[in-house]
Every structure is written in C-alpha cells, then in structure tokens.
Amino acid sequence: xxEIGTFRVKKGMAxxxxxxxxxxxxxxxxxxIAESSGAVAVMALERVPADIRATGGVARMADPExxxxxxxxxxxxxxxxxxxxxxxxxxxxxxxxVDYIDESEVLTPADERYHVNKHSFTVPFVCGCRDLGEALRxxxxxxxxxxxxxxxxxxxxxxxVRHMRQVMDQIRQVQNAPDExxxxxxxxxxxxxxxxxxxxxxxxxxxxxxxxxxxxxxxDAALMMQLGADGVFVGSGIFKSDDPQKMAVAIVEAxxxxxxxxxxxxxxxxxxxxxxxxxxxxxxxxxxMQTRGV
Amino acid sequence: xxxxFRDLRIGVLGIQGAVSEHIESLKxxxxxxxxxxxxxxxxxxxxxIIPGGxxxxxxxxxxxxxxxxxxxxxxxxxxxxxxxxxxxILLARELEGxxxxxxxxxxxxxxxxxGRQKESFEADLQIPVLGEEPYCGVFIRAPIITSxxxxxxxxxxxxxxxxxxxxxxxxxxxxxxxxxxxLRFHNYFLGMALQKAV
Numbered sequence: 395x396x397e398i399g400t401f402r403v404k405k406g407m408a409x410x411x412x413x414x415x416x417x418x419x420x421x422x423x424x425x426x427i428a429e430s431s432g433a434v435a436v437m438a439l440e441r442v443p444a445d446i447r448a449t450g451g452v453a454r455m456a457d458p459e460x461x462x463x464x465x466x467x468x469x470x471x472x473x474x475x476x477x478x479x480x481x482x483x484x485x486x487x488x489x490x491x492v493d494y495i496d497e498s499e500v501l502t503p504a505d506e507r508y509h510v511n512k513h514s515f516t517v518p519f520v521c522g523c524r525d526l527g528e529a530l531r532x533x534x535x536x537x538x539x540x541x542x543x544x545x546x547x548x549x550x551x552x553x554x555v556r557h558m559r560q561v562m563d564q565i566r567q568v569q570n571a572p573d574e575x576x577x578x579x580x581x582x583x584x585x586x587x588x589x590x591x592x593x594x595x596x597x598x599x600x601x602x603x604x605x606x607x608x609x610x611x612x613x614d615a616a617l618m619m620q621l622g623a624d625g626v627f628v629g630s631g632i633f634k635s636d637d638p639q640k641m642a643v644a645i646v647e648a649x650x651x652x653x654x655x656x657x658x659x660x661x662x663x664x665x666x667x668x669x670x671x672x673x674x675x676x677x678x679x680x681x682x683m684q685t686r687g688v
Numbered sequence: 689x690x691x692x693f694r695d696l697r698i699g700v701l702g703i704q705g706a707v708s709e710h711i712e713s714l715k716x717x718x719x720x721x722x723x724x725x726x727x728x729x730x731x732x733x734x735x736x737i738i739p740g741g742x743x744x745x746x747x748x749x750x751x752x753x754x755x756x757x758x759x760x761x762x763x764x765x766x767x768x769x770x771x772x773x774x775x776x777i778l779l780a781r782e783l784e785g786x787x788x789x790x791x792x793x794x795x796x797x798x799x800x801x802x803g804r805q806k807e808s809f810e811a812d813l814q815i816p817v818l819g820e821e822p823y824c825g826v827f828i829r830a831p832i833i834t835s836x837x838x839x840x841x842x843x844x845x846x847x848x849x850x851x852x853x854x855x856x857x858x859x860x861x862x863x864x865x866x867x868x869x870x871l872r873f874h875n876y877f878l879g880m881a882l883q884k885a886v
Contacts, residue, residue: 395810395811395812396809396810396811396812397809397810397811398806398807398808398809399806399808399809400809400810402810402826402867403808403809403810403826403827403828404808406706406808406826406828406864406867407805407808407828407829409705409706409709409740409867410705410706410740410741410742410773410774410828410829411705411741411742412704412705412706412707412708412741413702413703413704413705413707413741414704414705414741414742414745429744430748432744432745432748432749433745434704434741434742434745435742469744469799469800470742470744470745471742471805471829488806491803491804491806492804492805493804493805493806493829494805516806517805517806518805646745646749647749647752650703650704650725650749651725
C-alpha cells in the first residue's frame with residue numbers, strides 16, 4: 395500500500411513547521427537571506443502585502459517564473475498564494491510543485507461566495523481566519539493549516555492579536571460547553587459539527603495554527619507565540635525593515651525563545667527601524683483585507 | 689499496569705518541528721519526557737529524540753545555542769539518540785550537497801529524495817525488528833539513506849531505498865513514527881534507553 399497526498403501528510407507537513415518563521419520573499423536573493431536566517435519556509439510573491447496595499451489594483455497569483463526561480467535556490471519549502479476561490483491558480487501552483495498553497499485574502503478574491511475545494515488537491519493549503527467558525531469552515535474545505543488573518547501589510551499586530559485571542563477564547567468555550575450545547579454552538583458560529591466535536595476532544599484546532607498579518611518585530615513574534623500560536627508568518631515586516639538579514643535572524647530567535655525575556659531583549663537590540671506601520675482605525679472598510687472570504 | 693519505562697527521562701529536542709507529537713508518543717509509552725528548549729536540559733537525560741522539522745533551521749539554531757556539543761557528548765557516552773526525518777539529516781556524517789551537521793552516524797543522506805511536498809506519501813513498511821505486522825511510514829519531503837558504512841545496520845527499506853538504520857546507540861528513520869498511533873518504534877527506542885540505563 396502506498397498513498398500520495400493523504401490528509402495526514404498534508405497536516406504533518408505543517409506540523410514540521412511548528413515553532414518556525416515563514417517569510418514573504420519576492421526574489422531569489424531574498425529567499426536565500428530568509429533561508430540562511432533560519433526560516434522554515436518562504437512564501438514566494440510578486441509583491442509583499444505592504445506594496446500590494448500601496449499599489450492597489452487587482453492582486454493575483456505571482457508569475458510562475460518568479461516562483462520557480464525561488465524554488466531553484468532554496469531547499470526549504472516554498473509556499474505561494476492563490477486568490478480566494480481561484481481553483482485554477484491553485485491547480486497551476488500545484489503543477490509548479492510549490493509545497494504549500496496559501497488561499498489568501500492578501501490577493502483580490504476571485505470568488506466572493508466560495509473557497510477552493512482543498513480536498514481535491516495533493517498539495518496542502520493554509521487559510522486565514524478571524525474566529526473559530528472561520529477556521530473550522532476552512533478545515534472543512536480541506537485546509538491542513540490555519541493562520542490568523544490579522545491585517546496584512548500594516549506592520550500593526552493588533553488584528554492578529556484580536557484573531558488569535560478570539561480563536562483561543564472560542565476553543566475554551568467549546569471545551570467547557572456540555573455536549574447538548576455543541577450543535578447550537580456549531581450553528582451559531584457556522585462551523586461543521588464534527589469539527590466542533592474534535593475541538594472539544596483535542597482542546598485545540600485539529601491542525602496547526604500560525605499567526606500572521608502585521609507581525610513586524612521580534613517582540614511581536616514572541617507575543618503571538620505566548621498567545622498560543624504554533625509559529626509565525628512574517629510578510630512585509632522583514633524586507634520592509636532597515637536591515638532585513640538582522641531582522642530575519644532576530645525574529646527567528648525570538649520565535650524559538652518566546653518565553654525568555656532576557657534573550658528577547660538581547661535579540662531586539664540595534665535592529666534599526668522596523669517597517670513603518672499603519673493605524674488600523676484609519677483604514678476604510680474597503681481597505682481591510684481581513685473581511686475578504688469569510 | 690506495570691510500566692517498564694516510567695523511570696526513564698527522555699528529551700525531545702524542542703528547537704522547532706514535531707516536538708509535541710513525539711512527547712505525546714512518549715506519554716503513551718509511559719516514559720518520562722522533557723521538551724529540550726535550553727541546551728542545559730540535555731544533561732542528565734536517558735535518551736534524546738531529534739524530531740522532524742526543517743533541518744536547516746534546527747541545524748543553525750542548535751549550533752548557535754550550544755546544543756550540538758552536548759548532543760555529541762551524549763552520543764559518545766552511549767546514550768541513545770533517535771532522529772526522525774530532519775533528525776536523521778542532523779545525525780548523518782555525510783550529506784549530499786552540503787556540510788554535515790552533527791555528523792554522528794556512519795551514513796550518507798540525500799535530502800528531499802522523493803520529491804516535493806505533493807509527492808509526500810504514506811506506505812506500509814516491513815521492519816523486522818518491530819515484528820511481522822507492517823508499519824505505516826509517513827514520508828514528508830523525506831530524505832533517504834544512500835549508503836551505510838560499517839557499523840550501521842539497515843532496519844527498513846522502501847522500494848529498494850534505505851529508510852531506517854541503527855548504529856549502536858543511534859537510531860534514525862526518514863519517516864515520522866510520531867505521526868501515527870503505532871508505538872512500536874518508540875517502544876524499540878525506549879528499550880535501547882532501558883538497556884543503557886540498567
């Protein structure tokens with residue numbers, strides 16, 4: 395017996411990334427810097443979220459040539475983003491051989507009602523969420539890894555914190571609820587009942603849960619880890635900072651030593667300016683990526 | 689129930705990767721466990737598991753924070769060490785296309801030997817030391833052992849490729865026993881630790 399692309403190997407792949415940092419990169423040079431700094435994977439993009447935000451227009455899957463060039467220079471896994479619901483972009487990314495697909499709100503959604511049926515791929519998917527219902531809907535569609543949405547490209551961690559706390563809070567609620575309340579709870583948060591039962595049994599999501607969307611400093615990364623994240627995605631935070639290599643190394647070390655304040659102090663020293671951040675409350679509803687594809 | 693392994697203290701290298709999964713397996717086997725997130729915790733262990741994860745990351749951080757010398761000292765003292773996937777890569781004395789990391793086992797290893805993630809798979813393996821019943825190997829961007837030198841014994845092969853080896857107190861597999869409910873591989877390793885401890 396031999397079976398390729400089972401849910402166990404998809405989910406297992408994300409488990410191998412735990413405790414690590416996944417970094418957004420836009421070219422092979424950045425990918426090499428990420429790898430040598432200790433990233434567990436890179437996300438190959440045409441533009442980082444901060445630039446997508448600044449440029450406007452429709453943001454799509456990256457040019458396959460960029461993705462392939464990045465895949466050629468690193469041995470760590472390479473992830474890439476497809477638009478929400480754009481299953482053909484996903485098919486193309488799978489054909490290219492990327493190791494993980496992020497069905498991401500950072501890109502302009504291709505479908506405002508439906509996500510990709512992720513069960514029909516052998517490549518695993520990661521999806522964003524703001525609460526437990528959203529996380530379990532994505533897992534129901536076949537996502538093998540979950541991350542907070544946060545507010546991408548802002549360098550402001552406040553939304554990632556909100557989403558992580560919300561998910562954790564609702565997991566505790568499920569754990570404490572008597573069995574007869576679970577169906578109603580599933581209905582209220584729009585989650586598949588079977589997955590609610592699994593959450594109650596496990597006391598956590600049935601897949602790995604990373605933090606993403608606004609992480610810009612080592613302290614941000616450690617904060618998300620202390621809030622219960624299994625690892626972190628850093629988008630614009632590294633290559634929009636003064637000294638990307640130094641920032642990348644510092645965030646990797648802070649993610650490892652997230653509960654050691656003395657070490658966090660040491661790695662946070664002399665990093666230069668972090669990326670310039672945005673105040674979320676100044677963003678209009680239309681400028682918020684997190685409300686895409688719920 | 690009489691518990692053979694309860695007095696053992698087994699560390700799981702906790703830098704990055706499938707740490708909690710190995711701890712879960714150790715718990716089910718009834719062994720004492722500790723997640724090693726500080727190098728000093730490596731002292732006074734009866735055995736160490738180096739989990740799956742990203743070998744580049746684990747290799748870099750283990751060098752930076754003084755883990756590597758202590759792990760080598762454990763190996764030299766005859767303490768059992770079990771490397772799975774990335775752990776196997778760390779243990780190898782020879783790596784294709786890059787410098788070795790801990791260089792403790794007389795084996796040569798090729799990383800990502802079965803292809804990229806979409807080629808990752810599960811397969812039944814025959815592992816004689818674990819008994820007749822097939823063992824489910826979970827292979828994720830898995831490495832293979834391309835050759836073994838004298839001293840290292842082959843425990844399992846898949847399609848003619850070596851995927852598990854033992855060399856005295858060192859054990860390594862290119863798949864992930866921690867992702868299955870089958871505890872035979874962990875029990876086998878704990879047996880090695882018990883023999884050393886008594």
